Amino acid sequence: RKEVEQDPGPFNVPEGATVAFNCTYSNSASQSFFWYRQDCRKEPKLLMSVYSSGNEDGRFTAQLNRASQYISLLIRDSKLSDSATYLCVVNQYNQGGKLIFGQGTELSVKP
Amino acid sequence: SQTIHQWPATLVQPVGSPLSLECTVEGTSNPNLYWYRQAAGRGLQLLFYSVGIGQISSEVPQNLSASRPQDRQFILSSKKLLLSDSGFYLCAWSRRFSEGNTEAFFGQGTRLTVV
Numbered sequence: 403r404k405e406v407e408q409d410p411g412p413f414n415v416p417e418g419a420t421v422a423f424n425c426t427y428s429n430s431a432s433q434s435f436f437w438y439r440q441d442c443r444k445e446p447k448l449l450m451s452v453y454s455s456g457n458e459d460g461r462f463t464a465q466l467n468r469a470s471q472y473i474s475l476l477i478r479d480s481k482l483s484d485s486a487t488y489l490c491v492v493n494q495y496n497q498g499g500k501l502i503f504g505q506g507t508e509l510s511v512k513p
Numbered sequence: 514s515q516t517i518h519q520w521p522a523t524l525v526q527p528v529g530s531p532l533s534l535e536c537t538v539e540g541t542s543n544p545n546l547y548w549y550r551q552a553a554g555r556g557l558q559l560l561f562y563s564v565g566i567g568q569i570s571s572e573v574p575q576n577l578s579a580s581r582p583q584d585r586q587f588i589l590s591s592k593k594l595l596l597s598d599s600g601f602y603l604c605a606w607s608r609r610f611s612e613g614n615t616e617a618f619f620g621q622g623t624r625l626t627v628v
Binding site: 434451506 | 624
């Protein structure tokens with residue numbers, strides 16, 4: 403089983419749609435969680451951290467379920483500019499600071 | 514503010530040649546440092562990470578090695594490149610705190626093509 407697994411993509415949605423990405427992790431000792439965005443041929447950039455209580459940043463909402471070892475990202479009112487690959491990231495502090503990335507889910511928002 | 518520098522941006526190397534990619538971080542001390550590789554259309558594979566000078570953890574067996582000669586310098590090397598070493602190499606850093614790590618910040622990456 404992979405340490406971090408994401409929904410296989412790609413997701414093709416129309417502008418204005420709501421889209422949700424899911425991610426599961428296998429190591430229950432994981433302590434920090436993040437969502438990154440990666441544009442084609444560019445480095446990943448932090449989209450948002452994921453807190454235990456859930457957090458929202460504009461059209462983006464991230465949630466964490468430690469019991470199920472699951473995190474999610476919800477994008478409301480999708481824009482063309484949201485088209486990118488979204489990466490789930492888990493920090494395993496008990497292994498000295500490993501940051502493990504999921505394989506990414508590609509999103510394509512169409513007019 | 515903190516910045517991370519990674520070079521070169523692109524590299525074309527023949528099979529069997531050596532490799533040295535360098536990454537430096539400014540504006541912070543004692544960071545965690547990482548090397549990742551991303552094959553075309555794939556996710557990021559963690560190659561090496563370091564929590565301090567001379568402390569390197571290797572994640573996958575391969576013909577690559579990493580070194581951290583100074584606190585904010587991380588070097589990825591190979592003695593003899595293989596075709597399968599082609600990919601997008603990314604250096605990153607993060608801060609440690611008592612309960613985990615902050616998010617990682619990436620360099621702009623090196624696109625390596627082995628021919």
